Amino acid sequence: MPHRTVADVMTRDVATASPEATLKAVAWTLDYNRVSAVPVVDTRRHPIGIISEADLLRRQAGLPDTAGHDPMHGPSPVGRHSMDARTAGELMSTPVLTARPEWGIVETARFLHERGIKRLPVIDETGTLVGIVSRSDLLRPMLRRDDAICDEIVAEVLGRTLRMTPGGVSASVREGVVTVSGRVEERSTITVIERLCNSVDGVVSVDQSLEFAVDDLALDPDPPNSTTGRG
Numbered sequence: 001m002p003h004r005t006v007a008d009v010m011t012r013d014v015a016t017a018s019p020e021a022t023l024k025a026v027a028w029t030l031d032y033n034r035v036s037a038v039p040v041v042d043t044r045r046h047p048i049g050i051i052s053e054a055d056l057l058r059r060q061a062g063l064p065d066t067a068g069h070d071p072m073h074g075p076s077p078v079g080r081h082s083m084d085a086r087t088a089g090e091l092m093s094t095p096v097l098t099a100r101p102e103w104g105i106v107e108t109a110r111f112l113h114e115r116g117i118k119r120l121p122v123i124d125e126t127g128t129l130v131g132i133v134s135r136s137d138l139l140r141p142m143l144r145r146d147d148a149i150c151d152e153i154v155a156e157v158l159g160r161t162l163r164m165t166p167g168g169v170s171a172s173v174r175e176g177v178v179t180v181s182g183r184v185e186e187r188s189t190i191t192v193i194e195r196l197c198n199s200v201d202g203v204v205s206v207d208q209s210l211e212f213a214v215d216d217l218a219l220d221p222d223p224p225n226s227t228t229g230r231g
Helices: 023-032 053-061 080-084 105-115 148-160 189-196
Strands: 036-040 045-052 119-122 127-135 169-174 177-186 203-214
Touching: 023 036, 023 053, 036 127, 045 053, 045 119, 105 119, 148 169, 148 177, 148 189, 177 189, 189 203
Parallel strands: 177 203
Antiparallel strands: 036 045, 119 127, 169 177
16 A cells, blocks of 8 residues: 655745855745755755754844843853854754655654654755645645545555455545444454555554454354454
8 A cells, every 4th residue: 555755745846945045034934935945055066054943043142132131141041152153053953863855754753753854855865955844734645534534544545455254344534534334254354454544644543343253363263143243
């Protein structure tokens, strides 16, 4: 079953800044493109850093305020590096973390979460910038319509992958929650169905009330039975 990758959800038309760009030019770029950060790229469009609104605000905070307080000795002092920065290259955050177009949605979301970052420039095999992916981009699969999710489960999971007889197992989807019912031959098939349904883009969870004819997971086969669970 095809699953969405970074290439499917990333923004391809990426606003960037050069290392030589002035901080005012960066601020204009952020405002014009309605983004909170842009990659800083070299002449080959290789990302070398990220500059964000937060970076600019830290730089602004490094200037004396109207009350004459010294930001270098306040409760949250701003580093001399930020205060002296005049260009994107001097203020940008480094090293820059990147993603690849073929990365899966779940893999990328985990990468962002573990590192506490909001976005990743996307590079190809040559290191060239081809897009940018944010946390909001990764949420797009959850916006899939319930009927689209259900169609994929019926056609791809139950039909093409498991080759089940139409009508033997039915599925419905509401608010991303899949409900599967019916009867399968072997009990072990139930776990497979749950796992495959959970792997479909947009699925929040799986509820099942499937009956089975043979308990192939037990040492001594039981008579026909049923199991109910939530995946």
